[in-house]
Amino acid sequence: MDNQILRGCGSSKYVSCEDAMDVRRGPWTDEEDSMLKNYVTVHGDGRWNSVARCAGLNRTGKSCRLRWLNYLRPNVKRGNITLQEQLLILELHSRWGNRWSKIAQYLPGRTDNEIKNYWRTRVQKQAKQLKCDVNSKQFRDAMRYVWMPRLMERIRAAAESHSGPPTSAYNTDQFPNNHTGVNPSQAQASGSDHPVDQPHIMPGISGASSDSSDAQVSSISDLTEYNDLSGGGNYLDNSQNGSGLCKQAVMDIQGFEHSNGWFGGGDTLDSLWNDESTVWFLQQQLCDEA
DNA sequence: AATATACCCAACCGCTGAAGT
DNA sequence: CACTTCAGCGGTTGGGTATAT
Structure with a gap:
């Protein structure tokens, strides 16, 4: 599968299939985080495909949702499980x-x-x-x-x-x-x-x-x-x-x-x-x- | 100090069900 | 009612880091 081949081939990866042309994958940059955070803070979450588009991110809605929920969302705790x-x-x-x-x-x-x-x-x-x-x-x-x-x-x-x-x-x-x-x-x-x-x-x-x-x-x-x-x-x-x-x-x-x-x-x-x-x-x- | 191994975790994928048309 | 789209979920992967040899 293309995606599996692409994964792990560098820090900035792009999917080559026609329905997801130029969609960025892999680790998020600070700039992307900032763009997503700013957009969601102003407009709210949900409708992740449109969030990805309107925020100017070359990411899938799925990717944006995951990044928000697991990392950018307020009050997210990481590490030190009590x-x-x-x-x-x-x-x-x-x-x-x-x-x-x-x-x-x-x-x-x-x-x-x-x-x-x-x-x-x-x-x-x-x-x-x-x-x-x-x-x-x-x-x-x-x-x-x-x-x-x-x-x-x-x-x-x-x-x-x-x-x-x-x-x-x-x-x-x-x-x-x-x-x-x-x-x-x-x-x-x-x-x-x-x-x-x-x-x-x-x-x-x-x-x-x-x-x-x-x-x-x-x-x-x-x-x-x-x-x-x-x-x-x-x-x-x-x-x-x-x-x-x-x-x-x-x-x-x-x-x-x-x-x-x-x-x-x-x-x-x-x-x-x-x-x-x-x-x-x-x-x-x-x-x-x- | 260099190498191998183990571990952690962020991010991706496919699948499913709900919602919309 | 059938079809399409989308959000959410659980499973899996692979890169980075820590630890052992």
Whole structure:
């Protein structure tokens, strides 16, 4: 394909097919950014083909839209994905799978592209290193019963070190617009899946104001499989009350972590992976299935 | 210091569904 | 109702950079 050949052949590339003559591709220049930003600031976004034309950009509407949404749009956050955001990504992905734009609606300032990149580069990489499929039951259970509780513990510890102890990693303080006082999973499980309700559940978790997340979320129809995911925001409790999956394993892992001073690590998710307890947990999962 | 490898992320592509004609 | 256009989504790629050898 022409486009694939053209990609990667230089910093400024042009498509040769007749319906896209002289359309620029590749990295954006400062001048292009400025042109697009100025145009959208004055005229608003939407109608991206006409934006591209009227702004005087030799770009496709698609390209302009992507550049605006992922880079130029106000309040876009890049890098330094917080513990809360990491937890949220794991939680929401466990429910919705690769529906990145939907997940992104719950992380104000984050783009679907960034979340997708995060998942692919960090989470999938770990699954690969653990030699299991990212969609496998083993890996999902490891996330639910090992990594997510750890993340919550860290969040709690961090909060306690800065102020008073939170009641839960999913306390209502973190969801200022959540007037129901329940966490997202509870809302889902109890049938509160009206599209209009969705964006109000927890837009403030990362501390940023909501912007494009005003977009409505389609109704949930695929949640039943994961309805037991959170019980009051405590994954460990859930593991003990729910499926009964590897209860002892989870408790043993806790013991392992505390006896090894595990909870003092860095701030990134990376340090949660690939430790002995995780490998052991996965091995137990495989044994149980055998 | 030079080279190889791994990682990150911006940008592209094809597909799908909604909206417009 | 059929067709066309367009916006949005998820998957993929490749260049730049960091790290290891």
